[in-house]
Amino acid sequence: xxxxxxxxxxxxxxxxxxxxxxYAQDILGQxxxxxxxxxxxxxxxxxxxxxxxxxxxxxxQRYLSPRLxxxxxxxxxxxxxxxxxxxxxxGWQETSSATATVANPRQSGKEVSSMxxxxxxxxxxxxxxxGAAAANQALTPNSMAGQNTYCLAAESRSTCIVLLESSLxxxxxxxSLNFMLKARQGKMAGLNSDARFAAVLQEAKTDAPIWxxxxxPAISDWFRTYMPGxxxxxxxxxxxxxxxxxxxYSIDPGEKIHLDVNLDCTTAADATSLRQMLDGLKAFQQMxxxxxxxxxxxxxxxxxxxxxxxxxTLRVTTAFSAPLQ
Numbered sequence: 001x002x003x004x005x006x007x008x009x010x011x012x013x014x015x016x017x018x019x020x021x022x023y024a025q026d027i028l029g030q031x032x033x034x035x036x037x038x039x040x041x042x043x044x045x046x047x048x049x050x051x052x053x054x055x056x057x058x059x060x061q062r063y064l065s066p067r068l069x070x071x072x073x074x075x076x077x078x079x080x081x082x083x084x085x086x087x088x089x090x091g092w093q094e095t096s097s098a099t100a101t102v103a104n105p106r107q108s109g110k111e112v113s114s115m116x117x118x119x120x121x122x123x124x125x126x127x128x129x130x131g132a133a134a135a136n137q138a139l140t141p142n143s144m145a146g147q148n149t150y151c152l153a154a155e156s157r158s159t160c161i162v163l164l165e166s167s168l169x170x171x172x173x174x175x176s177l178n179f180m181l182k183a184r185q186g187k188m189a190g191l192n193s194d195a196r197f198a199a200v201l202q203e204a205k206t207d208a209p210i211w212x213x214x215x216x217p218a219i220s221d222w223f224r225t226y227m228p229g230x231x232x233x234x235x236x237x238x239x240x241x242x243x244x245x246x247x248x249y250s251i252d253p254g255e256k257i258h259l260d261v262n263l264d265c266t267t268a269a270d271a272t273s274l275r276q277m278l279d280g281l282k283a284f285q286q287m288x289x290x291x292x293x294x295x296x297x298x299x300x301x302x303x304x305x306x307x308x309x310x311x312x313t314l315r316v317t318t319a320f321s322a323p324l325q
Contacts, residue, residue: 079133118172
C-alpha cells in the first residue's frame with residue numbers, strides 16, 4: 001500500500017467513526033475489528049427500537065431469512081432470547097470452497113453459491129446462565145483463540161457462540177469464529193484493513209433502524225433476498241449487476257415500510273443502462289403480478305427508479321400487510 005493510500009484509509013476510517021450515530025458506533029466499531037477482511041456484506045439492525053413498533057411481528061416475518069431464524073433457534077438453545085438482544089451486526093463472506101475457485105471474487109461475475117453468516121449481538125448476557133444452559137444441552141465449552149466457545153453440533157457448519165463481554169457476544173461457524181477471535185487479537189486482518197469497504201460504509205444511512213452494505217458478488221445475492229417477487233424472474237443476477245460496485249440500503253418502518261437502495265455503478269453510462277433495465281423489470285413485474293394476483297396488492301406498486309451520474313436509486317414503499325411474493 002502506498003503512503004497516500006494508507007493515509008486515505010486512515011482518514012476514511014476516522015471519518016466513519018466520527019460521523020456515525022452514537023448508538024451504532026460501538027457495535028460497528030467492534031465489527032470493523034472483528035469481521036474478516038473478505039466480508040462482502042454487513043447489516044445492522046436495532047432490535048430494541050424495532051420491538052417498539054406495533055408491526056414488529058410482520059416486519060420480522062418479512063425480513064428475517066430462514067438462516068436468521070435458525071440462528072435465533074440456536075441462541076435460544078443457550079438461553080439467549082430475542083428480547084435479550086438490542087443490536088445486531090451481521091456479516092457475510094463466501095465459504096472457503098467458493099472463494100477457492102475465484103482469484104478475486106469481488107470483481108468476478110460469478111454467482112455466490114454459498115455464504116458464511118456471522119455476527120455480533122449487543123444486549124444483556126450472563127456467562128453463568130449461558131454455561132448452565134449449555135450443560136443442560138450436554139454441551140462442553142471448547143477453547144478457541146484462548147476463549148471458551150460453545151458449538152451446537154460437531155459439524156463444520158454448526159453455529160458457535162462466545163461471550164466477548166457481558167453486553168457483547170459473537171456467533172459464527174467454527175472456522176469463521178476462530179478467524180474473528182484472532183482478528184480481535186490482531187493476529188489476522190479484520191474488516192478495518194479494507195479501506196474500500198470503509199468508504200462504502202460512509203455512504204450508508206446509519207441512523208436507520210435497519211441498514212446495510214453489499215459489494216461485489218453479494219449485490220445480486222442481496223437483490224434476490226430483499227426485493228419481493230424477484231426470485232421468479234429468470235435472470236442472471238450477477239450479469240445484471242456486473243457494473244455495480246457497491247450497494248447501500250436502509251429500511252425505515254413507520255406506518256409503512258420504506259426501503260431506500262443506492263447502487264453505485266462503474267460509469268454514468270452503466271447507471272443509465274441499469275436504470276433502463278430496472279424500469280423494464282418494474283413494468284414486467286406489475287403486469288405479471290396483475291395477471292397472477294388480481295385481487296392482491298402489489299408489494300412493488302410504489303417503486304421509483306432513478307439515476308444520477310454513476311448512482312441508481314430505488315425507493316420502495318410497502319404496506320406491512322402486503323404479500324412477500
